[in-house]
Amino acid sequence: MFCSIYKWYISRALDSGKSLPGSVRRHIRRCASCREFAQFTESLENRFVEDMPGFLDDYNKALNEKIISALDKHPGPKSAPKRRPALVPVLAAASALLVISICIVWLVLPSSNKITPLNQLSQLGISKISFENMLVKIDSPYEEELTELKQTLKSTADFLLSRVDIKIGEREEKSPKVPHT
Amino acid sequence: MTAIQLSDEELASKATAGSQTSFEELVYRYSPRLFHFLRHKVNTDQDIEDLIQETFLKAFRNIDRYDPDWKFSTWLYTIAVRLSISDYRSKKAKDPSFVPIPTSPEPEEIVIQKEESQNIWILARTLKKEQYEALWLRYAEDMSIKEIAKVMKKTQIYTRVLLHRARLNLAKRFSQPACVF
Numbered sequence: 001m002f003c004s005i006y007k008w009y010i011s012r013a014l015d016s017g018k019s020l021p022g023s024v025r026r027h028i029r030r031c032a033s034c035r036e037f038a039q040f041t042e043s044l045e046n047r048f049v050e051d052m053p054g055f056l057d058d059y060n061k062a063l064n065e066k067i068i069s070a071l072d073k074h075p076g077p078k079s080a081p082k083r084r085p086a087l088v089p090v091l092a093a094a095s096a097l098l099v100i101s102i103c104i105v106w107l108v109l110p111s112s113n114k115i116t117p118l119n120q121l122s123q124l125g126i127s128k129i130s131f132e133n134m135l136v137k138i139d140s141p142y143e144e145e146l147t148e149l150k151q152t153l154k155s156t157a158d159f160l161l162s163r164v165d166i167k168i169g170e171r172e173e174k175s176p177k178v179p180h181t
Numbered sequence: 182m183t184a185i186q187l188s189d190e191e192l193a194s195k196a197t198a199g200s201q202t203s204f205e206e207l208v209y210r211y212s213p214r215l216f217h218f219l220r221h222k223v224n225t226d227q228d229i230e231d232l233i234q235e236t237f238l239k240a241f242r243n244i245d246r247y248d249p250d251w252k253f254s255t256w257l258y259t260i261a262v263r264l265s266i267s268d269y270r271s272k273k274a275k276d277p278s279f280v281p282i283p284t285s286p287e288p289e290e291i292v293i294q295k296e297e298s299q300n301i302w303i304l305a306r307t308l309k310k311e312q313y314e315a316l317w318l319r320y321a322e323d324m325s326i327k328e329i330a331k332v333m334k335k336t337q338i339y340t341r342v343l344l345h346r347a348r349l350n351l352a353k354r355f356s357q358p359a360c361v362f
Binding site for chain 2: 036
């Protein structure tokens with residue numbers, strides 16, 4: 001009644017390479033059909049291997065020469081062998097280390113380092129209004145850089161414009177009109 | 182060490198480095214095997230030969246893509262199966278009435294084949310297409326379930342079921358009496 005299940009177990013054991021469960025072995029001892037199937041499937045491997053050479057003889061060997069001559073006509077491998085660099089796991093490990101080290105530094109840092117600049121000012125006894133007055137008086141530290149940047153951009157634009165003019169002139173010189181005779 | 186003594190994978194890596202002789206040895210080893218594997222998939226011997234030639238040409242052109250983590254046979258059979266599928270699709274697109282060869286033979290044919298030969302492969306060829314292919318990859322190519330599933334584009338459990346059914350049917354055909362009347 002359960003023979004089909006036992007036969008499935010027999011087949012599965014063959015593919016997985018594991019030994020048969022005890023219940024299946026006990027059933028095989030009692031059931032002639034399953035015993036025959038188990039013996040047959042066990043013998044299959046040898047039978048297939050033994051009968052292979054005779055079976056392979058039924059083949060047109062001229063095909064090999066045909067394939068090899070076709071290989072000569074066709075280009076070989078497209079490119080040199082490419083091995084995928086094993087960078088992905090290395091990068092993942094590096095980023096994980098970085099995150100962990102940042103977390104450690106953050107945890108280890110003393111709480112005094114977390115004081116904001118405004119708190120420090122209040123500690124020094126400087127009021128907010130007087131601090132704002134001081135800021136107005138001080139020139140922006142980026143003022144000079146901004147002016148320099150503007151000048152550089154202007155000179156670059158002038159240079160590029162002059163280059164464009166020269167190229168147009170050269171093209172005109174390279175293709176002179178030939179008068180018809 | 183001569184090419185004959187080298188394993189398939191060693192020959193493939195030599196072919197990747199540019200040795201056409203190594204690839205030719207692989208052609209000699211695998212063309213009869215591919216012939217018997219593809220017999221079920223195409224109608225005529227000419228179609229099989231074309232398909233084998235195309236398989237080897239594709240493998241040769243893309244040998245640099247071969248991953249040595251897999252067996253060479255798995256890679257080659259995967260190419261062959263894919264090409265046979267696209268060949269079938271293109272034929273079906275050209276001629277909607279195109280029908281592949283019958284997969285299961287008539288009972289009379291089975292009896293004749295059984296009487297004519299005791300070769301188990303000839304009997305296996307009378308099984309359904311997928312069952313024969315699974316048996317071929319398992320016993321002729323010594324592939325694992327995982328590799329067979331990869332080549333046949335099936336799940337591992339389906340591959341196990343296919344093999345089990347193939348063994349059951351083969352066992353039935355062996356014990357079938359010669360007279361069917």
